[in-house]
Amino acid sequence: MTARKRILLIGATGSIGTSTIEVIAEHLDELELVGIAARQNAAQLEHIQQSMQVKHCVLTERDGDEALIEMLRNVPADIVVMAMVGSAGLRPTLTAIEAGMDVALANKEVLVMAGEFVMRAARTSGVRILPIDSEHNAIFQCLEGVPRKSDIRRLVLTASGGPFRDWTLDQMANATVADAMKHPNWSMGRKINVDSASMANKGLEMIEARWLFDMPPERIDVVVHPQSIVHSMVECIDGSLLTQWSPPSMTYAIRHALFYPQRRPSSTPGVDFNQALDLNFSPPDNQRFPCLRLAKEALQKGGTAPARFNAANEIAVEHFLQKRLPFLAIPQVIEHCLTNGVQEWTANRLEDILAADQTCRKQAAVFIADKFPSNPLTHDN
Numbered sequence: 138m139t140a141r142k143r144i145l146l147i148g149a150t151g152s153i154g155t156s157t158i159e160v161i162a163e164h165l166d167e168l169e170l171v172g173i174a175a176r177q178n179a180a181q182l183e184h185i186q187q188s189m190q191v192k193h194c195v196l197t198e199r200d201g202d203e204a205l206i207e208m209l210r211n212v213p214a215d216i217v218v219m220a221m222v223g224s225a226g227l228r229p230t231l232t233a234i235e236a237g238m239d240v241a242l243a244n245k246e247v248l249v250m251a252g253e254f255v256m257r258a259a260r261t262s263g264v265r266i267l268p269i270d271s272e273h274n275a276i277f278q279c280l281e282g283v284p285r286k287s288d289i290r291r292l293v294l295t296a297s298g299g300p301f302r303d304w305t306l307d308q309m310a311n312a313t314v315a316d317a318m319k320h321p322n323w324s325m326g327r328k329i330n331v332d333s334a335s336m337a338n339k340g341l342e343m344i345e346a347r348w349l350f351d352m353p354p355e356r357i358d359v360v361v362h363p364q365s366i367v368h369s370m371v372e373c374i375d376g377s378l379l380t381q382w383s384p385p386s387m388t389y390a391i392r393h394a395l396f397y398p399q400r401r402p403s404s405t406p407g408v409d410f411n412q413a414l415d416l417n418f419s420p421p422d423n424q425r426f427p428c429l430r431l432a433k434e435a436l437q438k439g440g441t442a443p444a445r446f447n448a449a450n451e452i453a454v455e456h457f458l459q460k461r462l463p464f465l466a467i468p469q470v471i472e473h474c475l476t477n478g479v480q481e482w483t484a485n486r487l488e489d490i491l492a493a494d495q496t497c498r499k500q501a502a503v504f505i506a507d508k509f510p511s512n513p514l515t516h517d518n
């Protein structure tokens with residue numbers, strides 16, 4: 138019997154973490170969960186530890202952030218699934234890379250903040266960054282059919298359009314947290330639900346794609362595709378489009394990343410053509426979803442701008458989730474942080490990115506306190 142592939146799962150209690158465990162449980166003859174981490178959900182982490190017989194377990198709120206770093210440095214594994222959310226995933230990701238492990242990456246904010254540095258570190262360590270984000274996983278798969286980079290015209294990311302796809306700006310002005318949690322196709326964590334509702338998620342994904350696939354910003358486009366079946370596309374120079382399809386479940390991308398470059402059968406069905414299937418595609422509406430435009434501007438500006446986009450968005454989303462900021466103020470916070478008080482945009486070192494991230498978080502918090510000082514919003518949810 139060949140050795141099982143050893144997996145560290147960081148963010149085990151979240152939505153991606155849960156889907157990852159589902160995939161591992163289906164392939165226990167080939168996959169072994171050797172270490173798990175989460176932030177505060179002790180009960181669920183313990184349940185996973187017992188049910189999957191995991192040897193190493195870190196709860197960062199109880200054990201400290203260093204305990205996570207130590208686990209990544211010391212527990213031998215073949216691949217790390219980064220399923221944490223937000224910029225907090227940057228250091229653990231870089232640690233996993235330095236430890237020589239392939240990284241299956243869902244935690245997109247890591248590449249948005251510091252994509253150039255993360256991809257360089259991966260090249261230096263000779264490890265792979267395997268995208269789990271379904272759009273990037275789709276592009277990764279399509280690119281295997283286009284070995285020559287010069288044959289690629291552009292990458293096209295599909296977007297469901299989120300729960301407010303057909304809402305007017307007036308409706309969005311009163312959007313509640315509960316409204317933002319009602320994603321039409323995907324069951325996800327709280328932050329990405331808000332990001333999907335504002336379409337900041339697609340902006341983050343454009344930046345993620347820029348670094349993962351080393352593609353210039355002007356060759357990355359977005360199309361709204363409400364059914365979430367075509368997960369993204371690669372357009373070749375001759376106009377042919379390569380696409381990857383599967384029903385909207387993250388398990389397809391996770392299974393692909395865990396077994397790459399091989400494939401394994403799964404009990405999950407593919408697209409059902411016995412039912413009539415209508416697929417729609419339309420351009421995104423930059424008026425109602427300004428986060429897309431702002432992300433594009435940040436991407437074009439480069440340097441610390443994407444990290445600032447990400448930091449401002451994280452702070453704004455946190456305040457929205459705490460019912461301290463109206464939904465439509467999210468892009469206002471980002472725009473403020475991208476257009477005011479920036480002395481220096483260059484990012485020669487990772488420290489420049491970390492400094493911009495910290496400054497921008499403070500700037501966003503001050504802007505929110507100043508412009509939206511009222512009591513917590515009174516909406517119901």
Ligand SMILES: NC(=O)c1ccc[n+]([C@@H]2O[C@H](COP(=O)([O-])OP(=O)(O)OC[C@H]3O[C@@H](n4cnc5c(N)ncnc54)[C@H](OP(=O)(O)O)[C@@H]3O)[C@@H](O)[C@H]2O)c1
Nearest residue numbers: 148149150151152153175176177178221243244245325326
């Ligand atoms: N959900 C999706 O379908 C989906 C699809 C594509 C991409 N993504 C991306 O994948 C990432 C995860 O998303 P999600 O929806 O799975 O988020 P989620 O449900 O909120 O889960 C986040 C996970 O990270 C853990 N965590 C947070 N901060 C941590 C810290 N400082 N140290 C250790 N663990 C920490 C959480 O632990 P606790 O539970 O203890 O707080 C939880 O296990 C995000 O970057 C998201 O954009 C998600």
